Amino acid sequence: MKQDLATSTAEPLGLLRTADRTGLPLLAIRIILGATFIYMGTNKLADPIAFMKAVRQYEMLPDVPGIYLNLTAVVLPWMEVFAGTALLLGMHVRGAALAIIIMLAVFTPAVYLRALEIQREAPQSFFDIQFDCGCGTGVEVIWKKLISNTGLFLLALGALVSKSRRFCLSMFFERRGAPTRFCHFCGFAVQRERAGLCLSCATPPVLE
Amino acid sequence: MTILKQAFVELVLLTLASIGVALAANGIRERKSIDLTKNYFELGKGGSNKAGVAPAANSQGSAVGSAVPQKTSPAGQVRAASPDMPETPNQPLANAATASAAPKKHLEHDFQSIILAEVREVFEDPQTKQGLNIFVDARDEEHFAEGHIPGAIQCFPYEIERCLDRVKAAAGGAEKVVVYCGGGECEDSIFMCRELTEAGVPFEAVYLFEGGWKEWSASGLPTEGAE
Numbered sequence: 001m002k003q004d005l006a007t008s009t010a011e012p013l014g015l016l017r018t019a020d021r022t023g024l025p026l027l028a029i030r031i032i033l034g035a036t037f038i039y040m041g042t043n044k045l046a047d048p049i050a051f052m053k054a055v056r057q058y059e060m061l062p063d064v065p066g067i068y069l070n071l072t073a074v075v076l077p078w079m080e081v082f083a084g085t086a087l088l089l090g091m092h093v094r095g096a097a098l099a100i101i102i103m104l105a106v107f108t109p110a111v112y113l114r115a116l117e118i119q120r121e122a123p124q125s126f127f128d129i130q131f132d133c134g135c136g137t138g139v140e141v142i143w144k145k146l147i148s149n150t151g152l153f154l155l156a157l158g159a160l161v162s163k164s165r166r167f168c169l170s171m172f173f174e175r176r177g178a179p180t181r182f183c184h185f186c187g188f189a190v191q192r193e194r195a196g197l198c199l200s201c202a203t204p205p206v207l208e
Numbered sequence: 209m210t211i212l213k214q215a216f217v218e219l220v221l222l223t224l225a226s227i228g229v230a231l232a233a234n235g236i237r238e239r240k241s242i243d244l245t246k247n248y249f250e251l252g253k254g255g256s257n258k259a260g261v262a263p264a265a266n267s268q269g270s271a272v273g274s275a276v277p278q279k280t281s282p283a284g285q286v287r288a289a290s291p292d293m294p295e296t297p298n299q300p301l302a303n304a305a306t307a308s309a310a311p312k313k314h315l316e317h318d319f320q321s322i323i324l325a326e327v328r329e330v331f332e333d334p335q336t337k338q339g340l341n342i343f344v345d346a347r348d349e350e351h352f353a354e355g356h357i358p359g360a361i362q363c364f365p366y367e368i369e370r371c372l373d374r375v376k377a378a379a380g381g382a383e384k385v386v387v388y389c390g391g392g393e394c395e396d397s398i399f400m401c402r403e404l405t406e407a408g409v410p411f412e413a414v415y416l417f418e419g420g421w422k423e424w425s426a427s428g429l430p431t432e433g434a435e
C-alpha cells in the first residue's frame with residue numbers, strides 16, 4: 001500500500017486527484033456514510049426480529065433451514081455499525097467501503113424488485129409505492145430510497161478508490177514505526193519535501 | 209489491484225469482527241434475541257410450508273376447517289360476514305394497502321380462520337369471562353401496550369419462552385383460543401398458532417383471527433391499553 005501511495009505522488013494530478021489530496025472529499029464521504037450506516041445499523045439492532053421479518057420479504061433466503069435468515073438478521077446490523085464506525089474513525093476505510101458496496105449492491109436491486117412485485121400485485125404508480133424495506137428507517141417512499149441508495153453506493157465507491165488518508169486514524173498507526181515519511185498535509189508518502197510538506201502539497205502554490 | 213486486495217483483506221477483518229460481536233451480543237441480550245437454529249417461519253402441525261402464496265389462495269386455504277363461511281376481499285382481507293356487524297370501513301383497508309403498499313404474503317396454513325363477527329361473538333360470550341375462551345395477542349409488548357382486545361394475553365411467537373407457560377395454563381381448559389396479531393400482512397398470529405398446537409393445545413380449539421388488531425380497532429369494539 002505504501003508503495004502504491006508513493007508511486008501515486010508521481011502521477012500527474014488531475015482535478016479529482018487534487019481534490020482527493022486535500023482529504024476533504026473523503027472526510028465528507030466518511031462522515032455521511034459512517035453516520036448513515038451507524039444510524040441504520042443501530043435501528044436494526046433495536047429490533048432484530050423486525051429486521052429478520054423484513055429480510056424475509058425479499059425471499060432471497062429460505063425459510064427452512066432458518067439459520068441463513070437468522071444469521072443474516074443477527075450479523076448484518078453489526079456489519080453496518082462496524083463499517084460505519086470504521087469509516088468515521090478512518091480505519092480500514094477501503095474494507096468498510098467495500099462492505100457497504102456489497103450490501104447496497106445486494107439490497108438495492110432487491111428493494112427495486114420487491115417494489116415491482118408490489119406494483120404488479122396492487123397496480124399503482126411506482127412513485128406511490130412505499131413500504132418498510134428493512135433499511136432501518138421505517139416505511140419509506142421507494143423511489144426516494146432507491147436514489148438515496150444509489151448516492152450512498154457512489155460515495156462508497158469514492159471511499160474505495162480514494163488514496164488520501166488525511167484525517168484518518170489509520171494514518172496515525174501507519175506512521176508509527178514506518179520507515180517512510182508521510183506528508184503532514186495530504187498524508188501521502190513523501191518523496192521530496194519542502195518546508196515539511198511533500199512536494200505535491202508545497203508546489204503549487206508555493207507555501208514557503 | 210492493490211486497492212481491491214487491501215479492501216478485500218480489510219473486508220474479511222471487518223466481517224469476522226462483526227460476526228464475533230454479533231453472536232456475542234445476540235447471546236447476551238435479554239429481549240428479542242434470535243435463536244440461530246430455530247425455523248421461525250416453518251409451519252409444523254396445521255399448515256403446509258409454502259411461503260409467498262397469493263392472498264386469494266391463502267384465504268381459501270385458511271378457510272379449511274372453519275365452520276362459518278367468510279367473505280374475503282380481493283386484497284385477501286377477511287371481512288365481517290354478518291350484516292348487523294359494523295363492517296370495517298373500506299378506507300382504512302385501502303389505506304393499509306397503499307400506505308404500506310405491501311400486499312399480504314401469508315403462508316398457506318390450515319388453521320381455522322375466524323372473522324370479526326365471530327370474534328365479537330366469542331368476546332361477548334359469557335363463557336369468555338369465565339376463562340373458557342381466551343384471546344392471545346401475538347404482537348410484541350410495545351404494540352400490545354398501545355392497545356389490545358380486552359383480556360387478551362400477550363405472547364410474541366419469537367419470544368415464546370417468555371410466555372408459553374402462561375398461555376398454556378390459560379388455554380388448558382379453553383374451548384376457543386383466538387389468536388390475532390396486527391392484521392394486514394402480519395403473519396405472527398399464524399406462527400403463534402403453530403407454537404400453541406406444538407405445545408399441546410388442541411388444534412380444534414385454536415382459531416386464527418387474520419383481520420387482527422387493525423380490523424378490531426377500526427370496528428369500534430372495546431379496546432384495552434393506551435388507546
